[in-house]
Amino acid sequence: MDLIEILLGKGEFLALSRNSAYLFSQPFRFDIGQHTVVKVVAAGVISFEPKQASNKDIILSCGIHGNETAPIEICDALVQDILLQKILVTQRVLVIFGNLRSMDVAQRFVEENMNRLFSLGHDNKCNNYERSRARLLEQAVENFYLSAEPDRERLHYDLHTAIRTSKNDKFAVYPFLHGKPWSKAQLQILLACGVNTILLSGNPTTTFSYFSSIKFAAHAFTIELGKVKPFGENDMGQFQQVVSTLRLLVSSHNLKCKEFAEEDFFIFKVNQVINKGQSDFTLNFPDDLANFSDFPKGHLLAFESGCEYRAQYDGEAIVFPNAQVEIGQRALLTVIPTKI
Numbered sequence: 001m002d003l004i005e006i007l008l009g010k011g012e013f014l015a016l017s018r019n020s021a022y023l024f025s026q027p028f029r030f031d032i033g034q035h036t037v038v039k040v041v042a043a044g045v046i047s048f049e050p051k052q053a054s055n056k057d058i059i060l061s062c063g064i065h066g067n068e069t070a071p072i073e074i075c076d077a078l079v080q081d082i083l084l085q086k087i088l089v090t091q092r093v094l095v096i097f098g099n100l101r102s103m104d105v106a107q108r109f110v111e112e113n114m115n116r117l118f119s120l121g122h123d124n125k126c127n128n129y130e131r132s133r134a135r136l137l138e139q140a141v142e143n144f145y146l147s148a149e150p151d152r153e154r155l156h157y158d159l160h161t162a163i164r165t166s167k168n169d170k171f172a173v174y175p176f177l178h179g180k181p182w183s184k185a186q187l188q189i190l191l192a193c194g195v196n197t198i199l200l201s202g203n204p205t206t207t208f209s210y211f212s213s214i215k216f217a218a219h220a221f222t223i224e225l226g227k228v229k230p231f232g233e234n235d236m237g238q239f240q241q242v243v244s245t246l247r248l249l250v251s252s253h254n255l256k257c258k259e260f261a262e263e264d265f266f267i268f269k270v271n272q273v274i275n276k277g278q279s280d281f282t283l284n285f286p287d288d289l290a291n292f293s294d295f296p297k298g299h300l301l302a303f304e305s306g307c308e309y310r311a312q313y314d315g316e317a318i319v320f321p322n323a324q325v326e327i328g329q330r331a332l333l334t335v336i337p338t339k340i
């Protein structure tokens with residue numbers, strides 16, 4: 001059996017990408033039935049294009065951090081079902097399994113956090129797996145969006161899970177839009193996915209979602225789906241809404257969502273981005289404290305030589321605390337409630 005027959009017969013694109021990446025060293029394409037063109041871009045990168053007219057270009061990425069397994073399992077099952085003709089795409093879809101090597105070692109990354117490597121330009125001075133992979137993924141995104149008409153709707157949902165538990169279990173980071181309006185229609189899609197908590201970012205970042213947002217005006221989000229678990233240990237019942245909504249999104253012409261209502265959401269804006277400046281950076285709360293735990297004004301949140309970081313508002317909450325990051329990288333976000 002050749003590779004295309006194996007993909008169409010078993011649908012195991014991710015397994016082959018991880019076990020036999022050499023099979024995907026050159027791009028290739030094939031058809032599913034009479035209706036869909038499949039383009040295999042590289043190991044872990046595959047697109048599906050309906051032959052009939054469509055109006056959306058949708059990117060679903062996962063595994064940018066290799067130990068965030070629930071999104072990887074969700075996208076793996078989706079790709080299998082498309083290849084096996086259990087789902088018929090009606091929109092152009094690019095599915096990206098980001099950091100294949102870090103999946104193998106069940107780590108967030110091998111050498112460097114890939115989600116700090118986008119929009120950096122093609123600087124080859126320091127090279128490693130994550131840097132070259134980030135460049136490949138940027139190129140795949142560019143090719144995917146630019147090979148269709150520009151007036152189509154572009155979406156990019158970059159699916160993650162958080163290192164610790166979260167009081168608001170599923171939440172999305174809305175990248176900084178430089179003054180452009182937030183899309184309420186997009187928030188309704190997120191709500192249909194079971195994501196009712198939104199963090200409005202106030203600055204440019206080097207994340208994958210910000211890259212697609214700023215460079216291609218895509219509706220892009222980092223979407224956090226619960227807490228990191230090893231492969232096979234996710235309770236997939238927790239993801240029914242996101243699974244069914246993403247499947248509808250790629251296989252319908254017009255996903256119907258309910259009307260926007262502010263009270264359906266918890267909206268926060270980022271108040272402080274606290275970067276680790278010294279090796280002795282310390283968080284002043286327990287390792288198992290959940291994301292979105294809040295503090296009174298003046299409470300000491302973290303400290304390091306020469307610096308203290310305190311809550312500036314009553315009710316300021318912590319998100320993504322991580323004292324183990326490299327010096328210079330984000331070790332903590334604080335957020336405060338807001339409205340849009």
Ligand SMILES: O=C(O)CCC(=O)N[C@@H](CCC(=O)O)C(=O)O
Nearest residue numbers: 115160162163164173207222320
């Ligand atoms: O739980 C954590 O500390 C990190 C989970 C995660 O990977 N989050 C993303 C957020 C990206 C963004 O701010 O848009 C990350 O840290 O890369």
Ligand SMILES: [Zn+2]
Nearest residue numbers: 065068160161
């Ligand atoms: Zn992540």
